[in-house]
Amino acid sequence: MIKHALLLALAACAALTSCQTGQDKHAACADMPPYKGSAAFERMKSLVGKWSGESPEMGTMNTEFRLIAGDSVIQETFAGGTPMEMLSVYHDVNGKLTMTHYCMLRNQPRMKLVKQTANSLTFDLAPTPGLNTAKDMHMHGATYTFLDANHFKLEGVSWKDGKSAPCGPPVIFTRK
Secondary structure (H helix, E strand, O other): OOHHHHHHHHHHHHHHHOOOOOOOOHHHOOOOOOOOOHHHHHOOOOOOOEEEEEEOOOEEEEEEEEEOOOOOEEEEEEEEOOOOOOEEEEEEOOOOEEEEEOOOOOOEEEEEEEEEEEEEEEEEEEEOOOOHHHHHOOOEEEEEEEOOEEEEEEEEEEOOEEEEEEEOOOOEEEOO
């Protein structure tokens, strides 16, 4: 049984990695329709690209959003190449946008979309295995406000000792 599952996984990986080559589309890729996510996913997808913002506490902050996994996942790399580098991954689960944040605090809080307006997406902590919210400092939430095609505001929510903690002022990012 395990051998069969391993062979299937290897075959799937071989087919999917062939989709990633810059050459002509592989037959397995040609049959895949373009990915269409939830309205929130599609809104978040508008951030694909490189961004820069200024924080009075942290100076220049850079982040980059990319589409991966057949365009069904948004990968955000914050402060790439620095000791503060962090990764957030956004994807739909049953039609609802979710996020996992791989933090410099060495934890991985999961978040779910709790509010969506025409101009913003707000995430809040979802159950996260291994995270003790009463003790562990962690990212607890975030709001992305879409100001225009070239600017967004990020407001983070930190958590320490079981309650909200300062996360710094909101930062406005500009598309590079």
